[in-house]
Amino acid sequence: MLDRERVIRRMEAVLGPEGVISEREKLRTYECDGLASYRVIPSLVVLPETAEQVQRVVRICNEEGVPFVARGSGTGLSGGALPVEEGVLIVMSRMRRILEVDIPNQRVVVEPGVINLWVTEEVADAGYYYAPDPSSQLVCSIGGNVAENSGGAHCLKYGFTTNHVTGLEVVLPDGQMVHLGGKAPDTPGYDLVGAFVGSEGTLGIATKITLRIVRKPEAVRTLLAAFNSPDEAGGAVSGIIAAGIVPAAVEMMDSLSIEAVERGVRPGYPKGAGAILIVELDGPEAEVEHQFEQVERICRENDSFEIRIAQNDEERALMWKGRKAAFAAMGHMSPDYYVQDSVIPRTALPEVLRRMAELSAEYGLRVANVFHAGDGNLHPLVLYDEEKEGEAERAEELAGEILTLCLEHGGSITGEHGVGEDKKKHMPKMFTEDDLNVMQLLRCAFDPHYLCNPGKVFPTPRLCGEVPGPRRELHPVQKAGLAEIF
């Protein structure tokens, strides 16, 4: 059993008293991440300031048999940083140094607590930026982005976090420190960088991250097109992609989302729109000019009734402000909402949107749609009121039906928010037991004692057979749901 007092003493010896939080009221701050529907108060929160401290913290956890969870800024939307009861939450927000800026080789080396947008700010004067841009980029951390393989509006053209991380320093679940990858784009041996990015905190804790930065495009042009319905907007998206154009971003918002952001941040979108598209092109001036005209024409051909073109950075920022604030603004429409996240083949968009509207009517719950239309990454927001008897349950059920609908159309249970706590029950809808087991081979190899963010990602956690070292009694969290030992 966990000797809490002893663990506190040992952690304080490493981090000092200011690096350890143990009062229950203060611990409550950390009971959930961006997905507030799951809440667990951890036994202890620790705040290391160096990689060496992380290593020592993890070693103590190993010696004491205490599970641990790493947390960045806590903006994740799948409960990936949900604490474990009787476990230690390792908060990385004090590790916020930008360690190296290497412009000639287009690399920046950061600590995991560094905020996403800081990277771009650091290299902007040299003409570069960091491409992955989650809506939370003002506050989310690079470490969290690595854990969840975060995307963003511009991932259509530029790819996810995994395409922008070339090297990692990692503290493994047993406290050993290793280096994966490096500055080069493809290092010899297994691509463990790729396997680690998106592993949702289950394979260890990144303490140093080498990022690829991208040259700022010569030109960026943004337009906002208003349509009477999502169908017409969807037609425009298909037309743009079919024309062979790869926009930097193609975002769609439906009327509910537009209403929400107008009540919230007031971007002044066209009145009466059933759907709007934000289309951004970037690249060499000559290319952008030429393709921008094509995009305008395609929008008009699909009955856009108003097209606005950003004339300067301020106007462009205003167009994006509404989109980026959409989730937060949903509070103006409904006391509660549940964000779904799924990717479907672009070709299935019209059919899925239509069926989703029918499901919304059947359940008597509103569903707002604001999403990365270009890559088919839907974010339906199911609106509900927790105060109303049974509505939360109905909302969850509807969200589940939407997910099933997406899967039926060849989709995926998550596009960019991760599996975490929330989606693990859906994993068997996408993968066979054998496929899930082979993933857990990797987990077992890295975390044989099942201490590192246990209970996430996999619906049926498995322990590896015999692991070296003394056999120890399983933690209750480890036992729960542990169907089989192999």
Added chain:
Amino acid sequence: MLDRERVIRRMEAVLGPEGVISEREKLRTYECDGLASYRVIPSLVVLPETAEQVQRVVRICNEEGVPFVARGSGTGLSGGALPVEEGVLIVMSRMRRILEVDIPNQRVVVEPGVINLWVTEEVADAGYYYAPDPSSQLVCSIGGNVAENSGGAHCLKYGFTTNHVTGLEVVLPDGQMVHLGGKAPDTPGYDLVGAFVGSEGTLGIATKITLRIVRKPEAVRTLLAAFNSPDEAGGAVSGIIAAGIVPAAVEMMDSLSIEAVERGVRPGYPKGAGAILIVELDGPEAEVEHQFEQVERICRENDSFEIRIAQNDEERALMWKGRKAAFAAMGHMSPDYYVQDSVIPRTALPEVLRRMAELSAEYGLRVANVFHAGDGNLHPLVLYDEEKEGEAERAEELAGEILTLCLEHGGSITGEHGVGEDKKKHMPKMFTEDDLNVMQLLRCAFDPHYLCNPGKVFPTPRLCGEVPGPRRELHPVQKAGLAEIF
């Protein structure tokens, strides 16, 4: 000990007599891959035609405790498909079906024996192509490309094989079949597709591969610029990249390489050049036109004395013919050569090329350079004559010095040819023991009995601690070089 007769009988029961090769003379065909300096005659060659047969073959190997190696077309340059003595070589060349072409979702599903270029041929009429283009693309197989994470001239802009594989059906080293990834670009759970691509045949055998295809660009323009020296050509490369242009390809050939291909395929390159660059731009017409002018100007500013622009597909093909035939043509210059493969930061190119010329003089051995200049992926060819006493050894030593030189400049021991048999001794120059051990955690998880392409990639193979199932005596190949068991 291997009961060869029994294994032959069992394999024939699965594959029929025509699917098993056991006569020593016929086995000799398979004694090496494209790196002929290592040769091992396998005990047996099998030629499965279906994934199920692969599975049964691997299961027999497991039951008999026989190591096995998968081989595609055998064009690899690091000895990754080198057979194992007393082992089974599984040749995938009969699995050559293109299983599915899904143009709307930009995916093609193939069997591993499908030739690289066939994929492009299959989708060309629909306006698409398969981007990774190793020089051997006429003959190399997709399965081999997956094993080695193959690159090519156009990887500067389009990325390596790993960026173009989204899903895999894999027979694991124990004969179990699993599915990794899918058609979607990022599936939930660990990115085992990324870990498998480039694992050089050590984690299992891919039996079905889902590839991403890319839309053919609106315009492609190619120029060939001749310079007096590699220094000036290098200056032009730096200038192009510094201007923010990302060409589809930037290839450099020095005078020795030019001489070789002129004796071979006669592309008619400009006379008297100390170096030539082939620069290809692709993309929307407007962009390509604009940037092409910039490239021309930059080449002239760096003292190019002749610039030729391909006026049609034939002229373009001729420019590329010389480049793609360069390795093969080296036979006209020297009875033997050794291809080195390293990536260095682009900024180190001039210094590394100069020092390489000095080393060449010191060793009295010619070094030809033909390489992907845009991404700093060098391919120095060390020319030697095996008949001359000690020259082969000196050549290998020089190649080693060149590798060390690259590493000193922040480079990598391999760019795109893989580690295989040839480079494993150099792995400790890039990775600490801990870093190599963490890679082998993955290997142990997938291949606990160390049967799947044993002896490759890692200088010091390690066995996992206790593995499930009956403990069996180690195969001689497993014992050799097995320093430690953990």
